Amino acid sequence: MRNDNKIKVFLVDDDSVFLKSMEIEFSYRNEFVVETFSSGELCIQNIENKPDVIILDYHLDGINKTAMNGLQTLDKIKEIDRGIPVIMLSSHDKIDIAVSCMDHKAFDYVVKSETAFVRLQKAIEIIFRYQNIENELHQYKDKM
Template identity: 40%
Template sequence: MAIDQSTQYIFLVDDEPIQNEMLKDYLSERFEYKIKTYDSGEGAVKDMQLNPQIIVLDYHLNAHLPNAQNGVEVLKSIKEMHPEAKVIMLSGQDKIEIAVDSMKYGAYDYVIKGETAFSRMENIINNIDELSNIKAANKTYRAIITSLIVGLIFIILLSIFMVMRLR
């Protein structure tokens, strides 16, 4: 099956289906990403070939599957396979140790579930999009500058050649 590289994905990984659906609805109204939901980290890891730009990953993923990997274990797998993916950890835990662990293993940010979690998520995704736009513009500017430098060097060498020929 060919993968459409132009489709941009957000993966939502939470073992609470209501949480996943509410967040999916909220983000769908605000962003043009295709949003896929998963009730386990293992399911999301299997779909990493879709090249998701953003992954919202719950810390506790064993409400229904006692042997499921926790969010940090899934985060490690994701970063190993897809280091450029922006992983936002989402958790009901407000323990600093969990946030530090998440960041240590490559999480882009850490959000505590609560009344402001969805708006905070929206702000983080807007920041990720802005950073992505800046990187794309930077890449374009570098290509333009490189082309201008190569053209300038060509003109200088051509000028030197013409001067040498006129002598």
């Protein structure tokens, strides 16, 4: 849930350098509260902390080869709460991976690059714009 109008972001990546750099980028912005996890399992164990958005690495087998991968984690998140938007990250710029992520109900797919943070911010902005529109529609319907 939003904490003092801040967006709670879960960052999930087994690449500790990338994870730390994303944590720093988000932490510099006052509108975010960030929790980081090095595995899908840790993310799932903490899902009761109600993130507003989850940024999830497609490959999560760098530390533990038997760990849940990104798609398995995404599926589990959607089992628990379909309403949590998940943005998938990958170092691979392949259309089949992007399509697979979208088939598994990811909100967006972002390639890890020097512009990844900007793209993630834009995707999060779009998520909340859609949610505001949905809320307004529900309010309008309730008045009818």
